[in-house]
Amino acid sequence: MNIPSSILTLVIGIVLTLVSLWYGQNHGLLPVAASKDAQEVDAIFNLMMTISTGLFLLIEGVLIFCVIRFRRRKGDQTDGPAIEGNVPLEIFWTAIPTVIVFILAVYSFEIYNNLGGLDPAASRNTTTNQVAMAGHNHMMALGIGPSMDDKGEGSPLIINVNGIQYAWIFTYPETGIVSGELHVPVNRPVQLKIAAGDVIHAFWVPQLRLKQDAIPGRETTLGFTPNLIGTYPIICAELCGAYHGGMKSTFYVETGEDYSKWVQANAPEKVAVNPTKLNDGEYLAPYAEEMGLSSDVLAQLHSEHNHEL
Ligand SMILES: [Cu+2]
Structure with a gap:
């Protein structure tokens, strides 16, 4: 055929x-x-x-x-035809x-x-969020739209990332958490503010397809919105010393519920503050039972404080 x-x-x-x-x-x-x-x-x-x-x-x-x-056939000693130049083909x-x-x-x-590559300082997440917030506030002024306490999903989760030989330290200004692991809730924009404590490092999560230098004395940023629950590696992608290869951590993208649990388990204890300048006895009275203080001790605190005055 x-x-x-x-x-x-x-x-x-x-x-x-x-x-x-x-x-x-x-x-x-x-x-x-x-x-x-x-x-x-x-x-x-x-x-x-x-x-x-x-x-x-x-x-x-x-x-x-x-x-x-067009291989050479047996017994054929001739050259092929000399073809040269073909303008349309070229x-x-x-x-x-x-x-x-x-x-x-x-x-x-x-x-x-x-991805915000042209203006990493004001990456897309922050910008769109600010626009959304501006619109939101406007609606609030008009007395329409939902209440302002739905802070969760829209506002970016800001995390400070510090690269040091040979670890990543993550600080959460929102909750005061300091961790060696990166935990974020799924579908909430994340804004990383990246710095280095000694030499140049690079923050890399292959699953985010993002890599950003960590430079001493200069802040760099990365914005992204994780949308797939999972556990991913964080790798230092800049040769930073003898143990560079061991400079790894883990990136957890969790459900909102799991993230809250992690926050509760890791948030630093709240420090007691005494804003109304009560004396120690007055201030501690509501907590006396919880703290195991007897009424005698409380009374003593009252009087001690008064003596000082
Ligand atoms: Cu490093």
Whole structure:
């Protein structure tokens, strides 16, 4: 059977396209994506993978086909015909990469901008949140909209990250927690303020597709919204000394409930404050039973304090 070459080319083209599209989505080269931003990064990676799979198969296919089809036959000592120059073909194979590079450049710039790369100091999470809050306050002034105490989901969770040889220290201004692990609730924007205590380190969570330098004397930031519950590695991605390889921690994305439990278990004890300047006896009276103080002791505290005055 003799199949016309145009039909054969068409069929090969279709198969090649389908294989490329399939492999672009199923290469399995990346770890899970734990945020929407990470999914955006994966989208462009998958596109590049699709294009490069197609080009690889096309170029290697033509190469292997030609090596076999036009091999030297037994007893043939002649050279092949001297073919030189083909302007339409050269325009064609210059134009295609130009278009591909242009598309990838525009697309990657778009994603970089979405991730806040152009203005990391005011990353997207904070900006959209401020806009949302401004709108919210406006609605409040008009007496419509929900009450202001729904602080939870929208406002970014700010965490100070300090890289030191050889550990990551996470400080939560909201709760006063200081931890060697990073815990966040799922679907709440997170804003990391990253610093270094000694040398340059780099904060990296592969599942977020984000990496940011930690530089002594200068704050850097990272904003993201984790959307996949799980446990992910935190890795120092800047050679920072002999034990750089051991500078690892764990990033926990938890349900709101699990996160609250962790906060309760780790938040520092509240320090007693005495805002109304009561004397010790008066101030401690409501807690006397809890603290095991007898009324005698309380009375003594009253009088002692009065003596001082
Ligand atoms: Cu380090």
